[in-house]
Amino acid sequence: MRIGFIGAGNVARTIARHMLANNHQVLLSNSRGPETLTEVISELGEGAFAGTREEVLGTDLVILAVRWGDAEAAVEGLSWDGQFLIDATNAHMGTDISLEGVTKSRAELAKAGRTSSEILRDLVPGARLVKTISNMPMEWISDFSKDKPRTVLFVSGDDAEAKCFVIALLNDAGFAAIDLGSLATGGAMHEVGAPLSGVELHFVRRMREPE
Secondary structure, three states: OEEEEEOOOHHHHHHHHHHHHOOOEEEEEOOOOHHHHHHHHHHHOOOEEEOOHHHHOOOOEEEEOOOHHHHHHHHOOOOOOOOEEEEOOOOOOOOOOOHHHHHHHHHHHHHHOOOHHHHHHOOOOOOEEEEOOOOOOHHHHOOOOOOOOEEEEEEEEOOHHHHHHHHHHHHHOOOEEEEOOOOOOOHHHHOOOOOOOOOOOEEOOOOOOOO
16 A cells, blocks of 8 residues: 655654565655655655655555644645545644643643644545544654554544554554544544543453453
């Protein structure tokens, strides 16, 4: 599978490494052009490529991994036609990512009456949007081995098929995806500052004891 990224920062690079470890190809893009990603692509290794935002739209799944303040510009001018899109942004309303800043961001979202992913959905008409990945620091999922912990990633979305596609992809990549429901209901539980944001959980399968 080919997975495209709009954004090439820490979130994009971390998730790209997990996808590469599971035998997928990744295509990274940024606002400055593919030629500026030579070092990043070299670090990621075989299966990683650089491209334009428009080329990313031709992949099997697109992941938006930019700062919230850059999200509108990152998707501006793109024509969406049924692509699966993961919203991996964290809706910090400013540059302050301290606890106080997160609290202010959460208050602004509550005032707007919509989740951050609902706001983003209006910017990408035609995309099949799913919210996930952004509920934790990337340092928590920096183990890329086959026997890494099955870290829980929360998922929400209004498109059932798109959500199932994303959940299967995350599970296959060694995570434990948990469906929280719609963008309005589930998204409000794991966007920035929400009760399930910044909660580290791992799925543990218990062996049945012999009877």
